[in-house]
Amino acid sequence: MQPSNQNYKELKIQVGEEFSQVVSYFYCAVNEGGSDVKRLLVPSFQTILAFSFGAPVRFTSGAESMQLDQCLVLGPVRQPIEYTLSDGADLLVVNFKDDAFYRFFGPAMISGSVAAHPDELLKQNCFTQLWHSLKTEAAQERPMMILDFCRPYLRCRDASFEHISAAESVPLAVNPIKAIAQKTGQSERNIQLNHKKYLGYSAKEKARYERFLKAIQLLDGHLGKVDWQHLVEACGYYDQSQLIHDFKHYLNLSPARYVRFQFQICRVSVSSL
Incomplete structure (x- = not known):
């Protein structure tokens, strides 16, 4: 991952109480630096709705690659995804929380995996219309417009x-x-x-991910020598090999390499909406 520069800006925007069960946060990124910027989206088990209002954004996971020109639903995010923002890219990502995707899109996610234009899931062109409305607005106005758009369509939680x-x-x-x-x-x-x-x-997938997430949180910002045995025991792993297996599964990195490169994985500031 390239180091950040003054012409690349990213921001995480929190939502208010009304939508606290629907959206965990919005993520905005703009690249005006004259060259591509690559970032890594770590597994979150959330489903995301991504909008591109500038130059194309490319998502790559393993051997699969797709280009975002307008809007895309992707998730749940189980594997690391590298995304490339070319010069002129203007990206906005909505991170759905818990059952919010189901409440909005219904049983479209029954297969457990989605990578499609949202209009294909709803059999309507409402998101294309929303994209055109958002494109003409200032970046700071877009998150609230999206929430206002979602409000009448969001079903009550089952x-x-x-x-x-x-x-x-x-x-x-x-x-x-x-x-x-x-x-x-x-x-x-x-x-x-x-x-x-x-x-x-599944619940089994969720439990495995939460064990891995606990390890990530314990390593967050760690600069010195790591007591790997303590980490194994604190997170409920059988042994260090199981810990290594999870890191390679979710990040394609060993735990030691993660410690060295963690600051190159996106760290964005937080703003309230």
Whole structure:
């Protein structure tokens, strides 16, 4: 990743209470530096809605590559994605939270993975119209316009997901699926299907990711020697090889390489909306 420069600007914008269960944050990036800028989007298990208002933005994950010219729904993000902003790029990303994608788009994510223009999912051209409206507005006005656009289409949260959300909010829950099944009288299979329907991934995938995320948080900003055995035990790994396997799975980096290169992975300032 290239070092940041004064002609490349990025910003993370938090949302207010009304949409706190819908959007975790907006991410804005503008490149006016005369050369390409590459960044790495680490796995978040969130689904994103990306808009491009300038030069094309290219997303690459493994052997797959796609170009963003207008708008794109992508996720849940399970693997690292490198994105390249060419000179003149103007990117805005909406990070959906929990079941928000399902509440807006419905069962379009039943396969558990999406990479498409949002109009293809809704069988309408409303996002193309929204893109044209956003393009003529100042960057700081766009997030609120998107929230206003979403408001009438956003369905209420299903009661079935409330059980899932409550179970997963309990720290160190060994088996949230089993706990929900016992509480509601439903089969574990039915709870598993609902989990994937609402979130796009299984409870087992979520538990593995949260273990990895804890390791990332403990390493965040770490500059000195790392006590790897302590990290293994603190995050619930069997041994160091399992820790290494997860880092390579999610980031294509070993833990040691992550410590060396973590400051080259996007770190953006935060603003409130």
